[in-house]
Amino acid sequence: MYGTVILPDVNCNYCRFDDKKIAPVINRGADAFSEIENNLKKATTEEEVVENLYILDRIIENGAKGAESLYPVLSKYNNATSPNIQTFLAGIYRKIKVPDAFGPLFAMLIRNSLNPPEASFDPNEEIGGAILDYLA
Numbered sequence: 501m502y503g504t505v506i507l508p509d510v511n512c513n514y515c516r517f518d519d520k521k522i523a524p525v526i527n528r529g530a531d532a533f534s535e536i537e538n539n540l541k542k543a544t545t546e547e548e549v550v551e552n553l554y555i556l557d558r559i560i561e562n563g564a565k566g567a568e569s570l571y572p573v574l575s576k577y578n579n580a581t582s583p584n585i586q587t588f589l590a591g592i593y594r595k596i597k598v599p600d601a602f603g604p605l606f607a608m609l610i611r612n613s614l615n616p617p618e619a620s621f622d623p624n625e626e627i628g629g630a631i632l633d634y635l636a
Contacts, residue, residue, distance in 0.1 A: 502555070505547040507584060513620040515550055515584060525555050530564040540573045546582050553577075553588035560595045568596045578604035583623035586612070590623070594630035602634050 502525060503518030525532050536552050536559075543549045553574075560567050574592065577585050578601075586608050593601040609627045617623060 502551060505551045507547065507550070508620045510620055515554065517551060517554055522551070522555050522558075526558045526562065529559055529562060530566050532559060533564075533566065533570060537570055537573050540570075540576070546584060549577060549580075549582075550584045550588060553585065553592060557588060557592050557595070560592065567592070568598045571596070571598045571600060575600070575604065578607070581611075581617065583612075583617040583619040583621065586617075586623040587621070587626045590626040590630040594626070594633045597634060602631070605631050605634070 503521030505518075506512075506516040508514055525535065532555070536556050539552045540549065543552065556567060556570065574589060577589055580586060580589070590605060590608070593605060605627055609624055609631065612624050612627070
């Protein structure tokens with residue numbers, strides 16, 4: 501929606517984003533929440549979801565408050581099997597600590613334990629870290 505997203509592959513185990521194109525959205529901070537919410541509601545590809553989750557994560561990292569209000573749209577992706585989506589969701593949930601996200605994090609971890617995703621990284625590291633942060 502904003503730029504080019506390159507998903508992880510055998511040569512690179514992380515997503516790459518066009519920071520120049522998404523920086524203006526990130527710089528708007530919490531004012532961009534409604535735009536991100538609309539984008540996540542309309543997203544049809546993994547790249548679109550991951551890009552918006554990345555932007556949201558960066559906005560939260562920059563200190564914006566109120567991201568927990570986006571949980572209803574974020575929860576749409578709680579059952580995603582994509583390790584990329586799971587990793588970004590877990591990172592966001594780790595930061596906003598919405599109580600309702602605790603169960604879905606456990607469900608992700610159990611699903612991934614029973615059916616490990618094929619990825620060049622382990623999403624359970626972020627999911628497990630988020631669960632530990634909830635328990636702390």
